[in-house]
Amino acid sequence: MSGAFLSNLTSPPLLFFFLGVFATFARSDLDVPNPVARAISLYLLFAIGFKGGVALSASPLSSDVLIALGAALLLAALVPVYVFFLVTRFFSSANAAALAATYGSISAVTFVTATNYLDAVGISWGGHFVAAMALMEAPAIVVGLFLYRRAGGDTEVSADREATAERTTIQQLLREAFLNGSVVLILGSLLIGWINGEAGMEQLAPLVKYPFVGMLCLFLLDMGLVAARRIRDIYDPRAGERSVSAKTMVALALAFALLNGSVALLIALLAGLPEGDALLLTILGASASYIAVPAAMRLALPSANPGIYLTMALAVTFPFNIVIGIPLFHYLIRALSA
Amino acid sequence: MSGAFLSNLTSPPLLFFFLGVFATFARSDLDVPNPVARAISLYLLFAIGFKGGVALSASPLSSDVLIALGAALLLAALVPVYVFFLVTRFFSSANAAALAATYGSISAVTFVTATNYLDAVGISWGGHFVAAMALMEAPAIVVGLFLYRRAGGDTEVSADREATAERTTIQQLLREAFLNGSVVLILGSLLIGWINGEAGMEQLAPLVKYPFVGMLCLFLLDMGLVAARRIRDIYDPRAGERSVSAKTMVALALAFALLNGSVALLIALLAGLPEGDALLLTILGASASYIAVPAAMRLALPSANPGIYLTMALAVTFPFNIVIGIPLFHYLIRALSA
Amino acid sequence: MSGAFLSNLTSPPLLFFFLGVFATFARSDLDVPNPVARAISLYLLFAIGFKGGVALSASPLSSDVLIALGAALLLAALVPVYVFFLVTRFFSSANAAALAATYGSISAVTFVTATNYLDAVGISWGGHFVAAMALMEAPAIVVGLFLYRRAGGDTEVSADREATAERTTIQQLLREAFLNGSVVLILGSLLIGWINGEAGMEQLAPLVKYPFVGMLCLFLLDMGLVAARRIRDIYDPRAGERSVSAKTMVALALAFALLNGSVALLIALLAGLPEGDALLLTILGASASYIAVPAAMRLALPSANPGIYLTMALAVTFPFNIVIGIPLFHYLIRALSA
Amino acid sequence: MRPCKRIEIVVERSAAERLEETLRAAGAPDYTLLQNAGGSGDRGYRRADDVTDTDENCVFIVALEDETLLDKIVEGVRPLLKRFGGMCLVSDAHWLIH
Amino acid sequence: MRPCKRIEIVVERSAAERLEETLRAAGAPDYTLLQNAGGSGDRGYRRADDVTDTDENCVFIVALEDETLLDKIVEGVRPLLKRFGGMCLVSDAHWLIH
Amino acid sequence: MRPCKRIEIVVERSAAERLEETLRAAGAPDYTLLQNAGGSGDRGYRRADDVTDTDENCVFIVALEDETLLDKIVEGVRPLLKRFGGMCLVSDAHWLIH
Numbered sequence A, B, C: 001m002s003g004a005f006l007s008n009l010t011s012p013p014l015l016f017f018f019l020g021v022f023a024t025f026a027r028s029d030l031d032v033p034n035p036v037a038r039a040i041s042l043y044l045l046f047a048i049g050f051k052g053g054v055a056l057s058a059s060p061l062s063s064d065v066l067i068a069l070g071a072a073l074l075l076a077a078l079v080p081v082y083v084f085f086l087v088t089r090f091f092s093s094a095n096a097a098a099l100a101a102t103y104g105s106i107s108a109v110t111f112v113t114a115t116n117y118l119d120a121v122g123i124s125w126g127g128h129f130v131a132a133m134a135l136m137e138a139p140a141i142v143v144g145l146f147l148y149r150r151a152g153g154d155t156e157v158s159a160d161r162e163a164t165a166e167r168t169t170i171q172q173l174l175r176e177a178f179l180n181g182s183v184v185l186i187l188g189s190l191l192i193g194w195i196n197g198e199a200g201m202e203q204l205a206p207l208v209k210y211p212f213v214g215m216l217c218l219f220l221l222d223m224g225l226v227a228a229r230r231i232r233d234i235y236d237p238r239a240g241e242r243s244v245s246a247k248t249m250v251a252l253a254l255a256f257a258l259l260n261g262s263v264a265l266l267i268a269l270l271a272g273l274p275e276g277d278a279l280l281l282t283i284l285g286a287s288a289s290y291i292a293v294p295a296a297m298r299l300a301l302p303s304a305n306p307g308i309y310l311t312m313a314l315a316v317t318f319p320f321n322i323v324i325g326i327p328l329f330h331y332l333i334r335a336l337s338a
Numbered sequence D, E, F: 001m002r003p004c005k006r007i008e009i010v011v012e013r014s015a016a017e018r019l020e021e022t023l024r025a026a027g028a029p030d031y032t033l034l035q036n037a038g039g040s041g042d043r044g045y046r047r048a049d050d051v052t053d054t055d056e057n058c059v060f061i062v063a064l065e066d067e068t069l070l071d072k073i074v075e076g077v078r079p080l081l082k083r084f085g086g087m088c089l090v091s092d093a094h095w096l097i098h
């Protein structure tokens, strides 16, 4: 445990994440320009998608793939339901629904960091998990909104209706969710990698494979800057009127990472996934979305407060998962499957 | 034919282009930030220029080089003339001149895609064609404006004169055309590659050579997004007042790709160019400019409508060439030179 | 001499710098988008830092390291003092202090170009000089401001005090200086490289090592554009009211490069540094800051004119150093240590 | 130069497309759009320098000659601001007719 | 605070340098420039997120204390707008003198 | 729509954070921020397309309903402009209340 834990802590990507956190708290003016940050995240989705597709092309589509995808979808549908009911006591139903969607969905960078961890410790993982990740981005959004409407959020929604001439119907939302930019890029790259296989990888490896870890370092540097800024914002007078205390937010964000991770771990073991795949499913469960879901919530639930759901996912759950979650869950998987 | 055609269709760059097109029509919010798109296109010009220069340094400057450059210039001077007269019946003389310049000039990315196609099918091509491409960017602009003035566009131009204190004289325009950013970058990189030769390539290969295909994929992904957006715009109510119908525009854009390509192919055969070089000259003829020329037209012929010439070049001719044109012309070259 | 001089002149990075200069003077519209330029400079700091750290991890921390760092700090404290007194006759004390800080500090890109020069000619250099470079960025700022206040700049400063509620105290400034973004990134990457050593380099080499020269080319292309623009601005009517003549500025900028370089060279010889390290210390002395220091001066000495100190550092001293300074000082070192 | 109204609307990025349609529907299709704006308001702080792109505002500038359209625009914009937050300012200006 | 005119000019990127000269020639060399703007007008839609950089507007903001210069500026700007399209708005404002 | 003041402040990037604090201190924490602006003024030319990022302006737009705060803001902003240069314009506008 502590071995893997330490070697994860001192891996270049993690250390660059810490560097970003340090820079923010030290009030350094270190900054990654916004278009560059977006370019690197496009790169990571493009690369992981293509790698996954090539891996998939190597092994024939077996029932394992279907089992994995099934487990992923089950997880994505299950998590938002209990998250919603667990938090309604703390939050307005709009915020509760937003949190349900956030934690039911996933963080691609957390997933990428986990695959990088597995590659580092030399444990194989199934390329189809890239597809599983992509599939898990959207469903929680729909579940969250469904719960929200059941909980009597309808008035607000019908208000929407008038205000925006039916623009946010469920169908519309589904489309927006499944055609979200990152989903399209991941699945598209996966498909292209799958079509081109090893021959394609030979052509693209110098871009999608070799510099991958380095790019991840640069991205995590930026994530460190961004996450720390939001942490600082929580304790900022400006944020005084926030409806929930910083303590509650941090506590919940950690609790959900652990709870959802454990649920996912259970499903992984029941589905009999191999070690690497089990860790990936677990970390997908433990992770929360800070890109796709917030973007959708802004449209569908503008009354929900990003200062809550976005901050919890980005500033607490994300750092916890890449720093502690990955080696911790890996340790548990080994212990339980032994 | 259909073999090469299919393997081109399923090559990673083309598939990423389709992914971009799909994302736009599916109304996904997938987007490549503008500065990043510009950075990748700078990279492609820088890389192709340097590669061409190194290739050139390997083979002594022979008469072949002069023949190739001559053929290229002939083509660049010939195409705009007949294009202008072919379209004056459909368009105002300003728009006709802009189209002449657009189709007389070239698309660097189409050229790059063609070189990538040749590398993939293992056919050699002459580095001096990079110079030929660069030389072909500007002349058509001058020819187009000359035809425009002959056609009585003078009044407008003299109006310019007053309005802008002689700022757009022919000389000035020539300078602007030949010192256009991409021309300077391509020729500069070519020269530097030529000076440094193989030794230089050893230093720069990890940037200009190995990741090249991958970068082309990312750029074509963006081109797919952009081209599809413009196609959509044509059929957009907003574009209602457009002077020409979408059908006419699409038909002309396809016709010019085929006609100009055929003319170029003829010249290539008469000049006795080897297979690879013949394809490059042909595709240079078939391609149209959507960066250098529109930029110059905005200055010299602001009364011309970019919604026509830019859209035709970018949204119809470009996709046709990279998807169908390259393998089609390759097939014809083989058939005719057999 | 002339051999090394020529091969430096014709190395890809230098030639791309000239290409940028040419493009600007030819009034080409060649341009590197701002966020991209910033991304490349982040990359260079990240890469040189990591490389330095790995190099450091190979050789045990010996007294050589301490001597080098000591020499660097001495230099950074010494240069601004005499620069200040040398220029007070030409400039207001605010401008004099800004120049002192500018020339006491360093240019990371000049340093990087020097390391690239050494790698090209196959002379080894100590990774700890990356740390030395980072350490030299800030001190001159403090010295410059100290001299400024001694020279009676206090009134202005106390005025500041009121205006900005004590925000620019010396302590505050020290913090701002030492936590400047580039310093943090360099030292952070150095530390991370040092922790991960060769194993880390194996993971990151495809990003931080192999494409390095190519990235340097792209960055110097942009530096050529930017430096030439500023040179042009000096001779621009718009700049008519400038307090000092262009001739004076150019002369001083060249004089300081030579003088400070010579002082550094002397220190290097007295400290008995090996050939490569001596050149690096010399070029650090000769170089001037055009990023960290101007940013700090804007805050601390807004009455100083960036049109003077920034232009001298960026448009005159920088080009001189990378084109002539590096091989020249290398020649001197060889001559003197022989 | 003719008198006109200068309308300045700040909305978050995700509402921009919707606002554009609202303007067109109201018969004022012309505008200038500044993207990548940050800001601070009732909904807190918007940084516009995040990896998460949800923190960004847009500024629409509309010059309106036919002032009778103003009410229609305002009525179209109000629900958007209600829903997404933002700001709408209207001031008098003179339009250089070319 | 002194009364002044606030001039806001939207032109496409390729005309920006020219406009700058026009302003200087008219004796109003000071301005603030916002680049990378999109918009929609008689000449249709401008996206400002293309690879082709010809689809971009710039917004110039000029604060003018000496109102006698206004006509000169307007006369310099009009031909530019005629030629390249765009927009010029003039409104009253107060300038904080520092 | 309620009458309000529209305040437009141009300062260089390095002073932006400070201005933000000034506004908050003056009781007007809300604003819209446009970054990456260039310009030209007493301190000469600002290109905002340099590797050296010191050449950049920011534009703050503040809508102020409670006009009694105006003086406080002005007094807070003046020393900043004195020190860093820039510009502050105030004009009348109407605020669409949502």
Ligand SMILES: Nc1ncnc2c1ncn2[C@@H]1O[C@H](COP(=O)(O)O)[C@@H](O)[C@H]1O
Pocket (backbone or CB within 6 Å): D010, D011, D038, D039, D040, D041, D042, D043, D044, D045, D046, D057, D084, D085, D086, D087, F030, F031, F032, F033, F061, F062, F063, F064
């Ligand atoms: N008083 C104001 N002045 C200027 N901009 C404002 C003001 N209030 C709100 N905004 C802008 O509108 C955005 C959304 O406002 P809100 O919905 O109040 O958070 C903010 O991020 C600001 O960019």
Ligand SMILES: Nc1ncnc2c1ncn2[C@@H]1O[C@H](COP(=O)(O)O)[C@@H](O)[C@H]1O
Pocket (backbone or CB within 6 Å): D030, D031, D032, D033, D061, D062, D063, D064, E010, E011, E038, E039, E040, E041, E042, E043, E044, E045, E046, E057, E084, E085, E086, E087
């Ligand atoms: N009524 C308007 N309000 C705001 N901006 C406008 C207006 N008309 C034109 N513009 C701007 O000026 C640019 C060029 O206008 P035009 O020449 O009419 O196409 C457009 O892309 C808009 O950015």
Ligand SMILES: Nc1ncnc2c1ncn2[C@@H]1O[C@H](COP(=O)(O)O)[C@@H](O)[C@H]1O
Pocket (backbone or CB within 6 Å): E030, E031, E032, E033, E061, E062, E063, E064, F010, F011, F038, F039, F040, F041, F042, F043, F044, F045, F046, F057, F084, F085, F086, F087
């Ligand atoms: N008259 C003006 N109109 C518009 N913007 C101005 C004006 N004067 C100054 N500025 C802006 O304020 C910045 C700093 O002004 P200055 O301190 O005068 O150099 C300039 O770069 C411009 O962006």
Ligand code: NA
Pocket (backbone or CB within 6 Å): A079, A102, A103, A104, A105, A106, A260, A284, A285, A286, A287, A288, A289
């Ligand atoms: Na999850």
Ligand code: NA
Pocket (backbone or CB within 6 Å): B079, B102, B103, B104, B105, B106, B107, B260, B284, B285, B286, B287, B288, B289
């Ligand atoms: Na052509």
Ligand code: NA
Pocket (backbone or CB within 6 Å): C079, C102, C103, C104, C105, C106, C107, C260, C284, C285, C286, C287, C288, C289
């Ligand atoms: Na120095």
